[in-house]
Amino acid sequence: MAETTGTSPAYVDLGAVAAPSGTLVLGMAGWIDHWPEVGRPLSERAADAAARGGGHLYGPEEGERPPSTCEAIAVPAATDRPLRVRARTSPSPFDGEPTISVLEVDLGLPWPEGEDDRPVPLGDLPVDRCGMVLGDARALDSFVGMDGEAVDGLADLTYWGRYEEEAHAAFGGERIVNTSWGSGPYGWLDLPLSEARAIEERLRACYRTGPGKGNGLMTDVAGHTDHHRLRRAGWTRPLLNGIVDIAGCPVLGLDWDPGDHSVRHHGERAWGQVYPATLAPREGRTVLRWTVPPAA
Structure with a gap:
C-alpha cells in the first residue's frame, strides 16, 4: 500500500481504472x-448525467426515491488514459485499523x-455493506452481481466454525488469507x-449428522461472479481494495470491514x-x- 505525499496528509495509491465510454461511475456494489429492473440501463442514465457535468443517479428513474435502491454518482472522464485512484484514511472506531475517509479519482x-x-x-x-464499485459505465452494464452465475465456471469453497480443525484434518484445505477475517477460514x-458444491455437501453431511455436531461447521460456496x-x-x-x-476494463472494488460498517455506516x-461526492x-x-468523514 504505497503512500504519496503530493499534499498532506499522505494519500494511499489504490491503482487505476479506465473509462473508454467517457463516463465513470461510483456505485453501490450490491445493486x-x-x-x-428500475429503468434504463446504467450506462444510458450515467451518460446523461455526465453530459450535464455529473450527478447522482437512483432507481426508479421516476417518482419518489425508496430508502434502499440502486444509487451511483456518474461523471465525465477522459477516454484515452488510466484514471488514478487514491485515498486518505482514518482509524476505524471499531478496531483502530485504517478506513477510507476520502476517495479521490483523477478524471x-x-x-x-x-x-x-x-x-x-x-x-x-x-457506504454499501456489499462494497462499492468504480468503473466505466458501459462495462458495468455487464456486471454480474451476488446472485449471478460464475463468469468462469469456478468457485471458492470456505468453511469455519467450532469443528474447523477437525474438518481440516479429515478433508484438508488451506487457510484463505483475508485481512478482515483474522487468520481466515479454511478452504479451496x-x-x-x-x-x-459436492465437497460442501460432504462437509455438511459429516458435521450435520455426527454426534453432537449440530451447526458446528459453517460452509460457503462463492461462485466467481464479478462481485465476488x-x-x-x-x-x-488493508483497505480491502482490488x-x-x-x-475489457479495469474496475475497482472497495469493501468495508463488517465491524467498521456496523459501527459507522449501518442503516445507510x-x-x-x-x-457527499x-x-x-x-x-x-x-x-x-x-x-467519508472520520469518526468523531
Whole structure:
C-alpha cells in the first residue's frame, strides 16, 4: 500500500481504472446489476448525467426515491488514459485499523478555465455493506452481481466454525488469507463449481449428522461472479481494495470491514448515513472526491 505525499496528509495509491465510454461511475456494489429492473440501463442514465457535468443517479428513474435502491454518482472522464485512484484514511472506531475517509479519482480532464476552486456538489452516497464499485459505465452494464452465475465456471469453497480443525484434518484445505477475517477460514480456491458444491455437501453431511455436531461447521460456496472477484481481489489489502477486468476494463472494488460498517455506516440512506461526492480541482485537473468523514 504505497503512500504519496503530493499534499498532506499522505494519500494511499489504490491503482487505476479506465473509462473508454467517457463516463465513470461510483456505485453501490450490491445493486449494480439491478439497474435494468428500475429503468434504463446504467450506462444510458450515467451518460446523461455526465453530459450535464455529473450527478447522482437512483432507481426508479421516476417518482419518489425508496430508502434502499440502486444509487451511483456518474461523471465525465477522459477516454484515452488510466484514471488514478487514491485515498486518505482514518482509524476505524471499531478496531483502530485504517478506513477510507476520502476517495479521490483523477478524471484526466482539466479544471474548467475561469472557474473558481470551490467544489461542485454532485449528491451523496451511502457506504454499501456489499462494497462499492468504480468503473466505466458501459462495462458495468455487464456486471454480474451476488446472485449471478460464475463468469468462469469456478468457485471458492470456505468453511469455519467450532469443528474447523477437525474438518481440516479429515478433508484438508488451506487457510484463505483475508485481512478482515483474522487468520481466515479454511478452504479451496478456483474449484469447478460442481466440485465445490459436492465437497460442501460432504462437509455438511459429516458435521450435520455426527454426534453432537449440530451447526458446528459453517460452509460457503462463492461462485466467481464479478462481485465476488472484486471482493476476493481485496482480501489481502488493508483497505480491502482490488481491481479486476470487467468487459475489457479495469474496475475497482472497495469493501468495508463488517465491524467498521456496523459501527459507522449501518442503516445507510434510511438512517441518513450518506456522504457527499464532489468535483474539485487538483493541480489544474478535475478530480471526483467522495468524503467519508472520520469518526468523531
